[in-house]
Amino acid sequence: MGTTMTLAYTLSVLAMIALPLLLAAALRRRFPAPWWLFCLGMATFLLSQAIHLPLNNWLGDLGLLTEEMEGRALLQNAIILGLTAGLCEELVRAAGYGLLAWRRRDTGWADAVMLGLGHGGVEAMIVAVIVAATAATMAGLQGADLSLLAESPAQLEALERQLALFGSSPALALLPLVERAVTISLHVTFSLIVWQAFRRRNPAYVLLAILLHAAYDAVLVYVVQQIESPWLVEGAVVLLALPVWLWLAREARRAAATTPAPTVPPLGREWQLFGLALRKELLQQVRTRRFLVVIAVFALFGLGSPLLANFTPQLLQSIEGAEQFADLIPEPTATDAVAQYVKNITQFGFLIAILLGMGAVAGEKEQGTAAIVLSKPLPRWAFILSKFAAQSVVYLLGFLLAGIGAYYYTLWLFEALPAGAFALSTFLLLVWLLVFAALTITASTLAGSTGAAAALALVGAVVLLLAGNIPTIAAFVPGALVSWASQAPLADIPPQAGALAASAVLIVVALLGAIAAFEVQEL
Amino acid sequence: MATPQNEIAIRCQNLGKRYGEIVALDGLDLVVPTGSIFGFLGRNGAGKTTTIRLLTGLAAPTTGTAWIDGVETTRADSGARRVFGYLPQSPAFYGWMTPLEYLDYVAGLFDWPPHARRRRVDEVLEQVGLAEAARRRIRGFSGGMIQRLGIAQAMIHQPPVLLLDEPTSALDPAGRRAVLDLIHQLRGRVTVFLSTHILGDVERICDTVGIIHQGRLLVVAGHDELLEQYATNVAEIELDAASREAAPALQAELQALPWVNGVTQEGGLLRVAVSDLATARQALLPCLVNQGVVLSRYQWVRPTLEEVFLAISS
Numbered sequence: 001m002g003t004t005m006t007l008a009y010t011l012s013v014l015a016m017i018a019l020p021l022l023l024a025a026a027l028r029r030r031f032p033a034p035w036w037l038f039c040l041g042m043a044t045f046l047l048s049q050a051i052h053l054p055l056n057n058w059l060g061d062l063g064l065l066t067e068e069m070e071g072r073a074l075l076q077n078a079i080i081l082g083l084t085a086g087l088c089e090e091l092v093r094a095a096g097y098g099l100l101a102w103r104r105r106d107t108g109w110a111d112a113v114m115l116g117l118g119h120g121g122v123e124a125m126i127v128a129v130i131v132a133a134t135a136a137t138m139a140g141l142q143g144a145d146l147s148l149l150a151e152s153p154a155q156l157e158a159l160e161r162q163l164a165l166f167g168s169s170p171a172l173a174l175l176p177l178v179e180r181a182v183t184i185s186l187h188v189t190f191s192l193i194v195w196q197a198f199r200r201r202n203p204a205y206v207l208l209a210i211l212l213h214a215a216y217d218a219v220l221v222y223v224v225q226q227i228e229s230p231w232l233v234e235g236a237v238v239l240l241a242l243p244v245w246l247w248l249a250r251e252a253r254r255a256a257a258t259t260p261a262p263t264v265p266p267l268g269r270e271w272q273l274f275g276l277a278l279r280k281e282l283l284q285q286v287r288t289r290r291f292l293v294v295i296a297v298f299a300l301f302g303l304g305s306p307l308l309a310n311f312t313p314q315l316l317q318s319i320e321g322a323e324q325f326a327d328l329i330p331e332p333t334a335t336d337a338v339a340q341y342v343k344n345i346t347q348f349g350f351l352i353a354i355l356l357g358m359g360a361v362a363g364e365k366e367q368g369t370a371a372i373v374l375s376k377p378l379p380r381w382a383f384i385l386s387k388f389a390a391q392s393v394v395y396l397l398g399f400l401l402a403g404i405g406a407y408y409y410t411l412w413l414f415e416a417l418p419a420g421a422f423a424l425s426t427f428l429l430l431v432w433l434l435v436f437a438a439l440t441i442t443a444s445t446l447a448g449s450t451g452a453a454a455a456l457a458l459v460g461a462v463v464l465l466l467a468g469n470i471p472t473i474a475a476f477v478p479g480a481l482v483s484w485a486s487q488a489p490l491a492d493i494p495p496q497a498g499a500l501a502a503s504a505v506l507i508v509v510a511l512l513g514a515i516a517a518f519e520v521q522e523l
Numbered sequence: 524m525a526t527p528q529n530e531i532a533i534r535c536q537n538l539g540k541r542y543g544e545i546v547a548l549d550g551l552d553l554v555v556p557t558g559s560i561f562g563f564l565g566r567n568g569a570g571k572t573t574t575i576r577l578l579t580g581l582a583a584p585t586t587g588t589a590w591i592d593g594v595e596t597t598r599a600d601s602g603a604r605r606v607f608g609y610l611p612q613s614p615a616f617y618g619w620m621t622p623l624e625y626l627d628y629v630a631g632l633f634d635w636p637p638h639a640r641r642r643r644v645d646e647v648l649e650q651v652g653l654a655e656a657a658r659r660r661i662r663g664f665s666g667g668m669i670q671r672l673g674i675a676q677a678m679i680h681q682p683p684v685l686l687l688d689e690p691t692s693a694l695d696p697a698g699r700r701a702v703l704d705l706i707h708q709l710r711g712r713v714t715v716f717l718s719t720h721i722l723g724d725v726e727r728i729c730d731t732v733g734i735i736h737q738g739r740l741l742v743v744a745g746h747d748e749l750l751e752q753y754a755t756n757v758a759e760i761e762l763d764a765a766s767r768e769a770a771p772a773l774q775a776e777l778q779a780l781p782w783v784n785g786v787t788q789e790g791g792l793l794r795v796a797v798s799d800l801a802t803a804r805q806a807l808l809p810c811l812v813n814q815g816v817v818l819s820r821y822q823w824v825r826p827t828l829e830e831v832f833l834a835i836s837s
Contacts, residue, residue, distance in 0.1 A: 032598060263594060263602035269634065270601075276631045280617075287619040368615035372676065375579045375609040376632040379601040522582040 008170035009135040012177045013501050016128035017508055019177070020121025020184055024114060031110030031255065032262045035381075035516035041118020041191070042509070044096040045089070052088035059084065069225045082218030086210040090194060093119060094206045097198045107195065109255040116191025120184035125505045129476060131176045133498025138166045140494040165230065175234050182241040186216060189244050192251065216240065265377060274382035274389075281390030290356060294398050297352060298345070302402030305341035306409035334414040335490055338425070341406045342486045345429050350436040350461050356394075357440030358454040360387040361518065362447045371523040381515045384441065388511060391437050399430045417489045428485040428500070435478045435503050436461055438510035445514040445521075464506075476502040532557040532684050532714035533578065537587035538597070540573050547573040549738040550586065555731070557683075558711055562729030562746075563718040564832060570738040571718035572612055575688045578716075579609050592683045605633060608677030612688045614669055618662030622653050622672050625661065626679055633680035643679065651675040651705060667698030674705055678713070685709070687717045691724055703728055722829045732828070734835050741835050749831060756784075756800045758807055761820035762791040769816050776814060782806070791819075 024038050059065045065080055066073050096115060100107050141163060151159065166172065190209045197205035220237065227233050264270070285291040313329045361384065364370035374380060403426035410417055436457075443456035468479030480499035487493045533555035540548040548570045555561045565571045576582040578589050580599035589597045592606040616625055623644060630640040648654045651671040656664070661672065670690060677685055690706070691699040699721075706715055707728050719725060725732055725746070733743040744752060762770055767790065774788045782799040797803035804823070811818065 032600075262598065263600040265602050265634075272634075273601075273632060276628065280628055283624075284617065284619060368611060368613060369617055371581055371611055372609070372614060372616070372673075373629075373632075375581060375604060375607075376629060377601045377604045377634075378632050520583070522576070 002170075004170045005135075005139070005167075005173070008173035009132065009497075012173040013128045013132045013135075014504070015177050016124050016131070016180050017501070017505055019181060020117050020124050021508070021512070023184065024117045024121070027110060027113055027117070028262070029264060029267065030261055031108075031113075031259055033110040033114040035114075035512065035519055037111050037114040038118035038121065039513060039516045040096055040099075041115040041120075042122035043118075044092045044115070045119045045122050047095075048089040048092035051092070052084060055084050055088065056081070074222060074225055078218040078221040079214075081221050082214035082216070083210075085217045086212075086214030089119070090190060090206060090209040090213055093191060093194050093209075094197065097194060101198055107198065108259070109192070109195075109251070110259065112192050112195035113188050115195075116188035117184065119191060120180075120187030122509075123187070124180040124184060125508070127176060127180060129498055129501040129505055132501035133475065135166075135173070136495045136497035138163060142167055172230065175230055178234050179237055182237050185241055185244055185248060186213075188248060264379075270379055270382065273378050274386055277378060277382050277386035278389050281386050282393060285390055285394050291394050294352060294356065294394050295401060297348070298395075298398030298402040299405055301344040301348070302341065302405030303409060305344050305406055306337035306413050309336040309340040310413045332414070334410050334417055337406070337410040337414055338417070338489050339486060341402075341410075342425070342429065342482060345402065346432070346482050349429070349433045350465075353391075353395075353433055353436040354440050354454055354457045354461065356391060357387075357437055358444055358457055359450040360391070360441055361444040361514070362450045362453040363444075365521075365523065366449055374523060380518050384445065384514050384518055385511065388438060388441050391441075392434060395430060395433055395437065399426050399433075402426065422489045425485040425488045428481045428488070431500065431503050431507075432478045432481045432485070435464070435506050435510075438507040438514075439464070442510045442514040442517075445518045475499060478503045478506065530557045531555070531590075531593075532559070533561075533589070533591050533716060535574075535578075535587065535589045538574070538577055538584055538589050539586035540570075540577060540582065541585045546738045548577065548584075551735075551740050553733060553740060553743065555714060555716055557714055559731045560706065560710055560715045560717065560729050562725035562732045563716060563735060564720070564722070564725055564732055565718070565735035566720055569720075569735045571720075571735060572688055573738075574735070575609070575686050575716070575718055578686055579607065580604065605680060606682060607684045607686050608680065608682040610670075610673040610677045610685070610687045610690055613693065614673035614676075616661045616669070616672060616676075618660060620661055621658050622648060622661060622675070623657040625672070626675060629676050630679050635680070643681075647675045647679050650678075650708075652701070665698075666693050667695070667701065670694060670698065670702055671705070674702065678709070682713065684714045684716065687715060689719055690717065691719065691721060699724070722832060726828050734832060736835070746828075750828065756797045756803070757824050758795045758797070758803070759820065759822045759824050760793045760795065760811065760818060762793070763817035763819045764791070766816040766818075767791040769814070773811075773814055773816060777810070780806075780810070 020038075024033075024035070027033055028035075056065060059080060065077055068074070069077065093115070097107065097112075100111075141159070147156070149156065149159075190213055193205050193209040193212070195205075197203050197209075219240070223236055224233055227236070265273070282291075309332045313332065316329065361370070364373075370383070374383060403423060406426075407417070407419065407422045410422075439460045440453070440457040443460060444450075444453040447453035447456050464478060467477045468474055470477075474480060475496060476498050478499065480496045481503060484493070484496040484499065531554055533553065535551045535553040538548060538551040538553075539546070551570075551574060563571050563574065573582065577584050578591060578596055580596050580603065583599065584597050587597070588595060591603075594603045594606045596603045596607065620628070626644040626647060627640060630643055635643060645654070645657075648657050651674055653668065653671055653675065656668060661669075664672065670693070674687070674690065677687070687706070691702050694702060703724060706717065709715060710728075717724070717729065730746055731743070732746055732749055734741045742749065762773075770788050770791055770793065774786045774793060777783055777786045777793070777795055782797055782802045784796040784798050786796070787794045795803075795807065797807075808821065811821070
């Protein structure tokens with residue numbers, strides 16, 4: 001994949017992940033809407049898909065949904081796919097509002113919008129991961145001999161068409177972003193319609209949301225099959241969304257007229273406060289010597305790994321009685337140095353992340369330092385993010401030293417590896433570690449004590465590490481980054497872009513969860 | 524007469540907090556006038572700390588709203604936190620920082636520009652008597668120093684209202700005196716909302732008192748007004764050693780008077796509760812003279828705040 005194409009898809013994927021969060025942040029500046037409602041919206045989407053996907057599979061088994069996408073079959077498929085989407089998503093969304101009503105929470109306009117943003121937001125994030133993985137696969141297939149693939153002639157023809165389209169323009173990377181922007185606004189609209197069912201105590205609104213959702217999805221399924229040009233398809237999508245956007249803008253104005261705005265500092269000032277908190281966190285890392293310890297440990301891993309790979313046979317040779325084992329070990333190469341480097345960093349890295357982050361929030365809550373600082377105008381999101389950002393800076397410097405050390409000693413002891421690929425490998429390991437750091441911050445926020453935070457983070461880390469053994473999701477868990485990092489300096493392998501995007505999503509979701517939980521915690 | 528809006532520092536309207544079945548605060552309606560030193564008095568667990576945490580937005584109310592200096596603070600909006608300074612019951616700071624660094628950090632959160640910040644930090648450190656310890660790590664501070672740093676961080680941004688939760692409860696007499704003097708110096712410049720169960724502190728510095736018991740506000744009044752309101756009509760008579768033997772007879776004699784409600788006697792001390800204060804003030808002393816007893820003390824007593832507090836909260 002060319003640089004422009006890579007950049008275009010990277011930006012598009014990042015924008016898809018960030019868009020719902022930016023919209024929610026903008027909403028919160030004008031309306032009081034807690035982040036946990038965004039998380040509830042995320043949960044309603046995930047739950048709806050847990051029903052929706054098996055339902056579609058079952059309908060396929062029954063023969064009601066077919067792979068044929070022409071004529072009457074296309075119409076039938078479009079209607080059924082639309083209806084299952086509408087039914088599953090809107091009914092689960094209604095269940096979300098039901099939960100709020102059961103908890104006797106007064107739900108306002110902005111709350112409904114927040115829930116819709118979460119619902120559409122997590123879908124956008126999942127689509128971003130899929131787009132990243134697909135773009136990487138397409139890039140890998142470009143120039144390859146497709147006839148070697150075990151596909152039918154029709155499928156090969158379709159694949160060739162898609163590859164030609166994919167390579168035609170980097171601007172195509174924008175289309176999924178536009179499509180997500182439209183879909184998010186539709187989710188907000190459906191969310192507002194279902195909200196009316198509870199506000200007016202009239203279940204007909206749920207039915208209306210189901211029908212509108214079904215109609216939109218059905219039209220989309222049909223149009224995609226009828227129109228070849230993706231630009232025209234997206235044009236149609238935007239056209240369909242225009243009245244929705246106008247309606248949403250009018251509703252926002254109406255709601256603003258009746259809802260007092262929260263007392264929040266200007267946006268620039270909020271980021272200044274984040275900067276102050278970050279400075280304090282960095283100073284804390286230095287003063288408490290954590291900075292020094294982390295840097296030293298990672299530097300040791302970086303410098304020591306190629307040395308260990310090189311001298312292991314000689315060490316065995318020098319041990320009396322172990323000489324025969326030395327002969328069993330093949331002549332060490334740069335591959336062994338890289339493998340040792342990745343193994344050392346990953347084996348100890350996540351433990352360091354847990355040790356460094358477990359007390360970040362829980363410790364401050366336990367000691368009472370958080371209550372004083374948060375009685376000042378420091379926003380709670382800035383408190384959480386500053387801790388993650390400070391840890392990221394420490395890890396970044398640690399990995400920088402580790403990477404330079406490992407590269408230099410591999411060069412000295414073995415051979416020169418491509419510096420760019422080695423830097424990429426170190427970057428991937430850093431992202432991998434940041435997932436555990438973000439998870440630990442969340443655990444530290446949820447737990448009542450540092451010990452409980454450590455236990456919770458450890459459980460989360462183990463679950464994440466074990467998830468790599470599930471074949472269907474193995475390519476999308478952070479563990480795939482480790483495989484990529486192990487091979488990147490040694491061979492030109494297809495990038496695991498899906499895992500990279502999924503890791504970014506995991507970091508974002510973990511931090512969002514931490515902020516949402518912290519926002520409602522009493523100190 | 525209702526207090527004009529601009530003269531209200533703190534207003535609570537039906538402020539309540541439940542933890543499951545436990546009612547920590549039950550529909551608090553309260554107005555604290557601007558410039559007062561308000562003593563929020565209650566036994567342990569009465570709801571004092573809950574009230575302050577709700578006022579600061581650190582806890583969310585189950586019912587009601589509160590405003591400080593006209594700004595709603597119970598929604599926990601970060602921008603609303605500049606109208607008050609808060610000192611928790613057990614303040615804790617980053618031990619690896621110095622007071623200078625900590626106060627500079629806090630002042631920065633209130634958007635003080637660097638040069639003014641430095642000046643203000645020095646000023647406050649001087650005010651709380653920590654100027655000499657300004658560059659020492661907080662980790663080694665005594666309880667009194669921590670408390671003074673707590674007050675310093677609460678007043679660093681010159682807020683119109685200070686919320687102090689039991690500021691003296693963990694201090695020795697000297698530390699307590701220093702903190703009370705510090706609060707006293709603030710009189711007229713800021714409104715101080717001070718929660719405590721130490722009656723002596725309230726007696727000493729508060730001009731207005733609110734008594735809370737089991738989550739309910741029982742009374743709010745000016746300090747003197749409260750003592751007056753709950754004044755008991757009691758005369759204390761202490762007999763001289765030479766007349767002590769006459770005490771039982773005197774008790775019986777006084778008991779028979781129509782305007783006397785009751786008489787208690789303990790050694791040479793008699794407490795006479797009367798029903799008609801005006802008559803008693805004229806007739807009691809002549810009556811004692813007629814009995815021929817020698818007095819070492821004769822006094823119409825005013826109740827202590829402790830007596831009032833115990834009477835109200837029991």
